[in-house]
Amino acid sequence: MKRVIHSLIIGSCLALVAGCSTTSKPNTFTFTADLPTDFAYVATVTYVPAPGQTCTLGKRDNLKPQFNRKWRTEYKPDAEIEIRRTRNGCELVLYRVELNIYAKYAKATTDFGTDFGQIAVRHELDERDKGTFNSAGESEFYGQCQWLFRTIGPNRYITKILDCKDTDAQGNVTKGRPFAAYTLDQLPGKTVKLKIKLADEERPAIGDTWVKVPGGWKRCMGDNFEDQYAFCYGNYKDFSTFKMPDGRSCSIYPGCTENKEVTP
Known part of the structure; x- marks a missing residue:
């Protein structure tokens, strides 16, 4: 009897020690963004069956979680994203985080632009392709967004398009949209941050429609106000007014200041 009790005590102690020494990795990572x-x-998150899984799931059984869907009223910069999950007995792993970047340029609900970025997650990546983390468990990737302006409608209202590019840490524009890639085993408990800079200057969305002048840009008239494209075609004397999003009528964008000197 003493041997049995002794064995139970030893077994309990070993189990207690093992329980204290065992640590499981977190099943989430934090995505955050430093934006203008x-x-x-x-953020829209996509999961796929883990390697070796033969299961298939319909869209209803593998819905894509979204963060900040109501970005106008309930925006939060931090998102806690699951790395692995199970649905209907099917083991899933994180595959992609699609990032839609939104920016408002005026007060109306339609006065906004959007572009995109992405985080890719794989089991294996070439060392040169995957992101790195510092000693604090943080990784950053970068982008630059620029406003492209144009006019629409017979009153030539200003509207803007958001154009976002990938950059390096020094702000040099590289290829494609903001992008980062990591392996699954890199992410548990870590933080990934997207840092976006807004370009200092805006530029026309369509070439040969505006002329650069001191203080801004003048809109070429084209044939008349009904001419929606209104290319300059070498005519740097005939310009039109346009409407700002707030309704002001202007002749020079963005300052709305008169200046007769024109430099094609």
Whole structure:
């Protein structure tokens, strides 16, 4: 009897020690973004069956979680994203985080632009392709967004298009949209941050429609106000007014100041 009790005590102690020494990795990582004023992001998360799984799931059984879907009213910069999950007995792993970048340029609900970025997650990546983390468990990737302006409608209202490019840490524009890639085993408990800079200057969305002048840009008239394209075609004397998003009628964008000197 003493031997049995002794064995039970030893077994309990070993189990207690093992329980204290065993640590499991977190099943989430934090995505966050450092964005300019009036910017927000919506993150859409995609999962796929883990390697070796033969299961298939319909869309209803493998819904894509979204963060900041109501970005206008309930925006939060931090998103806690699951790395592995199970649905209907099917083991799933994180595959992609699609990032829609939104930015408002005026007060109306339609006065916004959008572009995108992405985080790819794989089991294996070439060392040169995967992101790195510092000693604090943080990784950053970068982008630059620029406003492209144009006019629409017979009153030539200003509207803007958001154009976002990938950059390196020094702000040099590289190829494609903001992008980062990691392996599954890199992410548990870590933080990934997207840092976006807004370009200092805006530029026309369509070439040969505006002329650069001191203080801004003048809109070429084209044939008349009904001419929606209104290319300059070498005519740097005939210009039109246009409407700002707030309704002001202007002749020079963005300053709305008169200046007769034109430099093609």
